[in-house]
Amino acid sequence: MQGRRELRWLTTALITLVIASNWLWAGNALAAPQKAGQAQSIPKRHPPFFLRNEAGEVINPLTGENANQPYSPRQTCGASGCHDYDTITKGYHFQQGGDVISDNFDPERPWVLSDGMFGKF
Amino acid sequence: MAKKHNETLDEIDITVWEWVTTGPPGKPTCAGCHPGGGPLEFDRDGQRYDQVLAANPSLRESLDGDYIGSHWDKSGVLEADCLLCHSPDYDWKGRIGQLKSWNLKWAATAAGRLGIVKGRIFDPETKQLTGETPTVIYNKRLFNEDGKIVLDINYRPADINCIQCHGPSDMKKRGFSWNDPINPDVHNQQGIQCVDCHPGDISHNFAKGHTTIETVRDDLDNTMRSCEDCHTTGYLGASIPDHLNIPPSHLKKIACETCHIPQKHRAAGEYFDSTYGSLHWDIIGEAEKIGYPTDWYPAYEEFDGQIHPVNPIFGIWWGNREADGTVYPLFARELAKAWEVYKDQVTDDNGDGFPEVNRREEIEAGLHALEQTLADNARFVQVHPVFVKGDKLWEFDESGALIGHPAPECKGEAFSISHNVAPAKEALGAGGCNECHGRQGEFFNRTHIVDPFDENGNEVTEPVRWTIGISDFSYTLCAIHCPLVRPWIGGLLFLVFFATTLHFTRYGPHDFGGRSLTPRPDDYERIERYGWVERLVHLIVLMTFLFLAFTGLAFAYNGGRWLQLVFGDTFTPRVWHGWLGFIFGAGVIVMFVLWWRDAVLVPSDREWLRKLGGYLGGHEPVPADRFNAGQKIYFWTVVIGGITLLITGTLLFFRDSLPNDVVFLAVIIHDLAALFGVAGVLSHVYLGTAANPGTLQAIFTGWVTKGWARLHHPIWYEKITGRPAADAPTNAEADASDEANTQASKERG
Numbered sequence: 027m028q029g030r031r032e033l034r035w036l037t038t039a040l041i042t043l044v045i046a047s048n049w050l051w052a053g054n055a056l057a058a059p060q061k062a063g064q065a066q067s068i069p070k071r072h073p074p075f076f077l078r079n080e081a082g083e084v085i086n087p088l089t090g091e092n093a094n095q096p097y098s099p100r101q102t103c104g105a106s107g108c109h110d111y112d113t114i115t116k117g118y119h120f121q122q123g124g125d126v127i128s129d130n131f132d133p134e135r136p137w138v139l140s141d142g143m144f145g146k147f
Numbered sequence: 148m149a150k151k152h153n154e155t156l157d158e159i160d161i162t163v164w165e166w167v168t169t170g171p172p173g174k175p176t177c178a179g180c181h182p183g184g185g186p187l188e189f190d191r192d193g194q195r196y197d198q199v200l201a202a203n204p205s206l207r208e209s210l211d212g213d214y215i216g217s218h219w220d221k222s223g224v225l226e227a228d229c230l231l232c233h234s235p236d237y238d239w240k241g242r243i244g245q246l247k248s249w250n251l252k253w254a255a256t257a258a259g260r261l262g263i264v265k266g267r268i269f270d271p272e273t274k275q276l277t278g279e280t281p282t283v284i285y286n287k288r289l290f291n292e293d294g295k296i297v298l299d300i301n302y303r304p305a306d307i308n309c310i311q312c313h314g315p316s317d318m319k320k321r322g323f324s325w326n327d328p329i330n331p332d333v334h335n336q337q338g339i340q341c342v343d344c345h346p347g348d349i350s351h352n353f354a355k356g357h358t359t360i361e362t363v364r365d366d367l368d369n370t371m372r373s374c375e376d377c378h379t380t381g382y383l384g385a386s387i388p389d390h391l392n393i394p395p396s397h398l399k400k401i402a403c404e405t406c407h408i409p410q411k412h413r414a415a416g417e418y419f420d421s422t423y424g425s426l427h428w429d430i431i432g433e434a435e436k437i438g439y440p441t442d443w444y445p446a447y448e449e450f451d452g453q454i455h456p457v458n459p460i461f462g463i464w465w466g467n468r469e470a471d472g473t474v475y476p477l478f479a480r481e482l483a484k485a486w487e488v489y490k491d492q493v494t495d496d497n498g499d500g501f502p503e504v505n506r507r508e509e510i511e512a513g514l515h516a517l518e519q520t521l522a523d524n525a526r527f528v529q530v531h532p533v534f535v536k537g538d539k540l541w542e543f544d545e546s547g548a549l550i551g552h553p554a555p556e557c558k559g560e561a562f563s564i565s566h567n568v569a570p571a572k573e574a575l576g577a578g579g580c581n582e583c584h585g586r587q588g589e590f591f592n593r594t595h596i597v598d599p600f601d602e603n604g605n606e607v608t609e610p611v612r613w614t615i616g617i618s619d620f621s622y623t624l625c626a627i628h629c630p631l632v633r634p635w636i637g638g639l640l641f642l643v644f645f646a647t648t649l650h651f652t653r654y655g656p657h658d659f660g661g662r663s664l665t666p667r668p669d670d671y672e673r674i675e676r677y678g679w680v681e682r683l684v685h686l687i688v689l690m691t692f693l694f695l696a697f698t699g700l701a702f703a704y705n706g707g708r709w710l711q712l713v714f715g716d717t718f719t720p721r722v723w724h725g726w727l728g729f730i731f732g733a734g735v736i737v738m739f740v741l742w743w744r745d746a747v748l749v750p751s752d753r754e755w756l757r758k759l760g761g762y763l764g765g766h767e768p769v770p771a772d773r774f775n776a777g778q779k780i781y782f783w784t785v786v787i788g789g790i791t792l793l794i795t796g797t798l799l800f801f802r803d804s805l806p807n808d809v810v811f812l813a814v815i816i817h818d819l820a821a822l823f824g825v826a827g828v829l830s831h832v833y834l835g836t837a838a839n840p841g842t843l844q845a846i847f848t849g850w851v852t853k854g855w856a857r858l859h860h861p862i863w864y865e866k867i868t869g870r871p872a873a874d875a876p877t878n879a880e881a882d883a884s885d886e887a888n889t890q891a892s893k894e895r896g
Contacts, residue, residue, distance in 0.1 A: 071299075071300075072298060072300035072302075074291050074293075074295035074296060074297045075295055075296060076294060076295055076296070077261070077285075077296055080223070080252065084294065085285070086290075086294035087262070087285035087287050087290055087294075088287060088290055088292065088294050089294060091294070093283070093285060094282040094283050094284070095282075095283060096252050096253040096255065096256040096264070096281075096283050097255065097256050097261065098226060098252070098255075099183070099184075099226045099227055099228055099229050099230075099255050100184075100188075100226045100227070103229050109229075110349070111184075111227065113349070113350055114184075114227065114349075114350065114351045115184030115185050115188070115227045115351075116185070116350065117347075117350055117351030117352045117353075118352055118353075118363050118364040118367070119182060119232075119351060119353065120181075120182055120183070120184040120185040120227055120351070121185045121186065121363075122181055122185070122186070122363060123186075123363055124185045124186025124187075125185070125186075127148075127186065127191060129150040129151055129152055134473070135473075136473070136475075137160075137475060137476065139148055139150065141362040141363050141364075141365070142362070142363035142364075143177065143181070143363070144148070144166070144177075144181070144185075144186050145148045146148075146362070146363075147148065
């Protein structure tokens with residue numbers, strides 16, 4: 027009787043230990059910082075896509091369709107909602123002060139029209 | 148850049164069109180790096196340039212800064228070129244060629260290497276419109292059968308894409324390069340990429356650091372991963388340094404970059420001069436061109452409460468003081484026009500191949516030339532030219548005489564340096580404190596240019612230490628203290644220990660030649676020497692001093708590991724050191740109040756001093772009141788030293804709000820006072836224990852025996868008991884007693 031009780035107690039402790047260690051391991055794995063460039067959602071290669079001209083028409087050099095026209099990044103990358111071109115181009119690398127440029131930007135230094143390269147000098 | 152709305156042609160400098168399409172031969176246009184989109188697609192009214200100009204071609208002849216002289220209707224606009232950042236195969240030079248040929252809407256196709264662009268709208272060599280409409284011949288190998296293109300596109304911009312733009316400009320400003328064995332960066336060598344520290348988001352706003360001069364989107368300052376972000380967490384395998392041997396004040400006051408970017412190895416610009424109407428750059432060191440290999444040391448500046456490495460590029464420029472007092476920098480064309488007038492009056496005094504305006508007559512010639520050439524310039528109400536060199540400005544006063552005066556508001560900001568980080572073993576201070584603080588320490592001794600050419604054409608420099616608020620006086624004091632005094636005072640502690648041991652070995656306990664006083668029946672009776680308040684205060688001062696001395700020595704000699712061993716970290720003892728220092732100081736002040744009357748030197752102390760208290764032999768008890776002359780001198784030393792420590796310690800407690808020079812001096816004085824204090828206390832402990840048996844208990848129990856008092860403090864004994872102590876043995880009695888003892892020994896022998 028005593029032996030069974032001890033066995034039951036040992037089994038319960040072992041199971042608890044296993045669950046606890048598993049939980050701890052999982053917790054640590056979740057807490058570990060994600061290494062740069064290893065995010066699961068990032069595709070390694072960009073999928074093939076149609077180039078488009080300024081009018082949004084497909085450029086297909088194989089068929090000759092609009093084949094002598096330059097591609098338009100706005101129409102190509104921003105086509106069909108693939109990338110939010112308008113949001114992206116609000117980023118400061120694109121604006122470089124263009125979003126705040128004004129003839130009256132700095133009354134004390136009237137030659138400064140913005141806080142970025144576009145208008146700062 | 149030209150304003151949108153202008154009233155005269157003279158107001159217009161570089162237009163948006165020129166910003167996009169014009170650049171010096173062999174150099175990019177501004178839009179070479181600007182990726183397009185935003186203000187290169189839409190004008191300041193939010194309209195597409197090409198559509199507006201096509202609808203209203205007369206704008207080309209207007210004073211509209213967006214359209215004057217432009218050909219947007221032929222060139223198209225410059226849309227955001229995604230591949231500029233996301234294609235590892237991007238042809239940046241190809242992009243610049245397209246921009247200078249006004250092939251704006253063809254630039255992305257050509258630079259992305261999707262095909263060949265044939266034809267150009269403008270010929271930059273002949274400066275003529277060609278009449279051509281460019282066409283594209285796509286590289287069919289890039290296309291699948293269904294007509295879709297397959298491109299090698301990086302989700303995360305590769306370093307090379309960042310460096311193609313940030314490299315050239317930051318090379319000039321900061322000597323920055325990346326993936327460069329000559330000018331390496333330990334992070335680059337570990338495979339860290341730009342976007343690891345400067346991550347972006349879907350809105351393409353990349354995390355920024357905080358530099359001295361960049362102003363765009365200041366709300367994003369300090370959003371990038373800082374040194375601490377990685378080096379306290381181990382992110383991306385970063386090492387986690389403990390810096391135990393570095394004083395915390397250094398870690399707080401000095402930016403990581405200051406020590407970890409000790410040197411740069413590619414030439415940056417040292418100063419620029421716009422005198423000729425084009426920007427002439429002088430280069431740091433002996434390098435022939437910017438970016439060429441050369442070794443140079445950054446200068447330092449304090450901003451955001453920390454000392455940072457910088458390249459303080461020196462500016463020479465000309466302006467016009469308007470009627471409201473504002474100094475307007477002059478346009479390149481305005482300077483070029485004036486230069487033609489007075490260039491024959493300017494000589495090359497320093498032999499660098501470029502004439503420089505440095506003598507009074509040359510400055511006057513330049514100002515007069517500008518008065519002449521700006522006379523019909525419609526952008527100014529008042530023509531009053533000025534010459535600016537660094538933080539000095541020259542102009543004519545009302546009488547027409549040339550005056551020069553400080554103009555700190557005209558000085559440009561230095562460029563902070565944060566890349567090309569060296570390994571820890573090469574950091575400043577890796578070789579010890581003297582690497583910076585020693586007399587040969589480069590950190591404080593380096594100079595930076597404050598005038599590229601004085602009136603004789605000679606370069607004028609000043610020590611970098613001045614820019615971070617360290618005077619020559621405190622620097623010299625430190626240069627003596629750190630490498631010379633501090634090690635010797637450390638040795639002084641051992642010398643005191645050795646001297647006391649030697650003294651004890653030679654003379655033993657201080658009993659005036661081994662003589663006993665003529666016994667009295669009450670010699671073993673106790674009398675009170677110190678009251679409980681005195682004992683308590685002494686105990687507090689003793690205990691706090693022990694703590695302060697142990698921790699202070701650890702601070703002074705970089706014993707971070709001792710502190711960590713005892714306290715678990717190095718922060719706790721510093722906090723305690725500060726607060727216990729106040730208690731120690733208060734204790735010293737109370738001791739002063741309690742004992743100063745007993746410590747006043749009196750004429751009888753001369754005899755004690757003459758006989759050195761009998762510590763170097765002698766058979767006669769020497770006169771001493773409650774305190775002997777030696778104790779009095781020690782008392783005043785403790786009071787003066789303690790108050791010095793209290794004052795300097797208080798200054799260091801509030802060091803963050805004090806000038807560097809004050810902190811520097813306070814550290815040195817605190818250090819010296821403490822080290823001498825420790826040496827003094829060692830002597831005090833010896834004299835209170837082994838040298839004078841029966842003395843130690845007095846400060847703990849408060850009592851001494853009358854016999855002890857008769858021997859050591861006879862005057863005090865007489866005051867306490869009302870009995871003379873003079874029955875102490877005289878010399879003659881002592882000698883007689885000696886002879887008797889010798890005789891008795893012989894007889895026994």
